[in-house]
Amino acid sequence: xxxxxxxxxxxxxxxxxxxxxxxxxxxxxxxxxxxxxxxxxxxxxxxxxxxxxxxxxxxxxxxxxxxxxxxxxxxxxxxxxxxxxxxxxxxxxxxxxxxxxxxxxxxxxxxxxxxxxxxxxxxxxxxxxxxxxxxxxxxxxxxxxxxxxxxxxxxxxxxxxxxxxxxxxxxxxxxxxxxxxxxxxxxxxxxxxxxxxxxxxxxxxxxxxxxxxxxxxxxxxxxxxxxxxxxxxxxxxxxxxxxxxxxxxxxxxxxxxxxxxxxxxxxxxxxxxxxxxxxxxxxxxxxxxxxxxxxxxxxxxxxxxxxxxxxxxxxxxxxxxxxxxxxxxxxxxxxxxxxxxxxxxxxxxxxxxxxxxxxxxxxxxxxxxxxxxxxxxxxxxxxxxxxxxxxxxxxxxxxxxxxxxxxxxxxxxxxxxxxxxxxxxxxxxxxxxxxxxxxxxxxxxxxxxxxxxxxxxxxxxxxxxxxxxxxxxxxxxxxxxxxxxxxxxxxxxxxxxxxxxxxxxxxxxxxxxxxxxxxxxxxxxxxxxxxxxxxxxxxxxxxxxxxxxxxxxxxxxxxxxxxxxxxxxxxxxxxxxxxxxxxxxxxxxxxxxx
Numbered sequence: 001x002x003x004x005x006x007x008x009x010x011x012x013x014x015x016x017x018x019x020x021x022x023x024x025x026x027x028x029x030x031x032x033x034x035x036x037x038x039x040x041x042x043x044x045x046x047x048x049x050x051x052x053x054x055x056x057x058x059x060x061x062x063x064x065x066x067x068x069x070x071x072x073x074x075x076x077x078x079x080x081x082x083x084x085x086x087x088x089x090x091x092x093x094x095x096x097x098x099x100x101x102x103x104x105x106x107x108x109x110x111x112x113x114x115x116x117x118x119x120x121x122x123x124x125x126x127x128x129x130x131x132x133x134x135x136x137x138x139x140x141x142x143x144x145x146x147x148x149x150x151x152x153x154x155x156x157x158x159x160x161x162x163x164x165x166x167x168x169x170x171x172x173x174x175x176x177x178x179x180x181x182x183x184x185x186x187x188x189x190x191x192x193x194x195x196x197x198x199x200x201x202x203x204x205x206x207x208x209x210x211x212x213x214x215x216x217x218x219x220x221x222x223x224x225x226x227x228x229x230x231x232x233x234x235x236x237x238x239x240x241x242x243x244x245x246x247x248x249x250x251x252x253x254x255x256x257x258x259x260x261x262x263x264x265x266x267x268x269x270x271x272x273x274x275x276x277x278x279x280x281x282x283x284x285x286x287x288x289x290x291x292x293x294x295x296x297x298x299x300x301x302x303x304x305x306x307x308x309x310x311x312x313x314x315x316x317x318x319x320x321x322x323x324x325x326x327x328x329x330x331x332x333x334x335x336x337x338x339x340x341x342x343x344x345x346x347x348x349x350x351x352x353x354x355x356x357x358x359x360x361x362x363x364x365x366x367x368x369x370x371x372x373x374x375x376x377x378x379x380x381x382x383x384x385x386x387x388x389x390x391x392x393x394x395x396x397x398x399x400x401x402x403x404x405x406x407x408x409x410x411x412x413x414x415x416x417x418x419x420x421x422x423x424x425x426x427x428x429x430x431x432x433x434x435x436x437x438x439x440x441x442x443x444x445x446x447x448x449x450x451x452x453x454x455x456x457x458x459x460x461x462x463x464x465x466x467x468x469x470x471x472x473x474x475x476x477x478x479x480x481x482x483x484x485x486x487x488x489x490x491x492x493x494x495x496x497x498x499x500x501x502x503x504x505x506x507x508x509x510x511x512x513x514x515x516x517x518x519x520x521x522x523x524x525x526x527x528x529x530x531x532x533x534x535x536x537x538x539x540x541x542x543x544x545x546x547x548x549x550x551x552x553x554x555x556x557x558x559x560x561x562x563x564x565x566x567x568x569x570x571x572x573x574x575x576x577x578x579x580x581x582x583x584x585x586x587x588x589x590x591x592x593x594x
Contacts, residue, residue: 010046239533288409293483330393455490489534
C-alpha cells in the first residue's frame, strides 16, 4: 500500500464499499455526535467523510486534533444510510470507517477559518495566503486560472501559433508606465528593466522571420494599483506577420470566444466573428468611454445644438464657449421620487464633477429647473429627437467635451445600475477601432501621440505628409468585454521613414528616435514584414470568468494595494554587502517637517 494514499478525497464511490483504503488530507471539519465522531477530510480534489466510534483506535487521536491538521487515515469504505447521503459531494454516498490514524502535521490556532465563507480583512488573507488558498472559492479560482491558461495555449497552437519565450531582463524604455529596474553587478551604474510587455522582442521575432508567435508572458509595471490592475501580471501575448487588422481579429476572436464559452458556466458569449467594431469617436459619444459595457442598454446623445439659444443660461454659456451638452436617458422613472434624481446629482459631485442636471417626466409633464428654463416646446422637440417617452427622465452632462464625455459615461453606468438595467448572464465583447494617431497636449501646447506611437497610421506616409495630424487615425484597437479592456493592440509601423515622420510630427528628432529605439529602428532597416498583434490580459479574463470584483482573487500570491507581499515581507531592506555588490547607495526621502 502507498505510504500516504490509495485514493484521493473525491474518488471513492459505492463501488468501493468494503474496500480497505488509505486517505491523506487536512481536517476540514469535525462533528461529535455523542461518541461518534465525523471528520470531513479534504485534499486538493475534494472531501471524504471519515467516521470513528468507540470501536475505532483512531477516535482518541482524531478527537484531539485541531482543524487543518494533516492526517493519514486507514479504514474501510461503508455505504451511508439513505437519509445521510450528500448529493452535493462526489463521495456523498459513502464514508470511511477509520481504523487507524497517523498525524502528519498538527495545526496550531488558525488566523482564518478555512471551512467558512466568512470574509476576512485582505491584510489577514494575504499575510496567510497559503491558508486562504485552502478555502474553496479561492482554490477554485486558481484552478480555473490553470484551466483557462491551458485552454488558451491549446487554442493558440491549434491556430498555428508557436510559443517562444522573451527576456525578463531587458532595457528600460522611456515610454509607458514606470519600469521596475534591476541593478547590474557586472556593469556598475547600469540597470536592467523588467518587461512591461515583450513588445519589442515579439516584433523582432517577426523581423527574424517567425510568422505567428505567442507566449503566456509575465509583465511588470510600477504603477498605482486598482481592483483590476496588479504590478505583476500575465498576458496572452501574440504577434503575426503579413496581416491586416482584420486578420488579427479573425485569429484571436475564436480563441477568446472559445475560452469564455468553455468556462462561462452557461452565460452567453458574443460568438467569434461577430464582435462589434466601434470607432473610437463613436464609443466616446455613445458610451462616454473607450471601455464600453454593452450589457448596458443606455446610449448617450449629444444635444448641444438644442442649447445654442436657450432659456437655460448656464448651458447657453457652456455651449457658447465651445462646450458640449450630453444626455443620458433614464427610462420609466415616472414612479421614482425626486430623491432619485437628487441622489444622482450628489453622486456626481462626490465623484469630482460640478453636478449632473436632470429633467423628470411623468405622464408627459416635464419637471425640474432645466425643463422650466428651456421650455415645454423645447423639451418636447428634444425628447422627440431622442425617441423618449412620456415617462422617461433625462440626465445632462455639460462642459468641455472631454469632461462632458467622462461625466456622461460614468452617469450612464450609475443610472443603469440604479435602475437594474445591466443585462445578466452574458459576456459581451467588442473591438474599439480607429483611435486617433495624435492629440493636442494642452499643457505642453503641442501635438503628441495619443495612444501607441509605434502603430501604423492609416494612410501611412501620405496621410502624415498631407493631412491635419489631429484627423489621422491609427491601426490601433482595443478588445473590451463587459466594460473591461482586455488588451490593446495594433498593426505596427514597420517602416523607418514613416516612423521618423510620425515622431517628427510629435516633436521628436531623428536623433532621439535613433537613441531611444535603436534596436527596433535598426532592425526595421534590414527588412521587416508588415505585422501586428495584441496581448489579452489573463488575470482580467479569469477575473471575469470567476465573477470576482478584484483581480487579486484570481492570483495565487498577489501583492496588496501598496505593492507589498505581506506573506514574504517584500519589498524589504537588504544587507549592505548586497548593495555594494550592485554598486547602489540608498537615499532616504526627505521627512516632512512639522
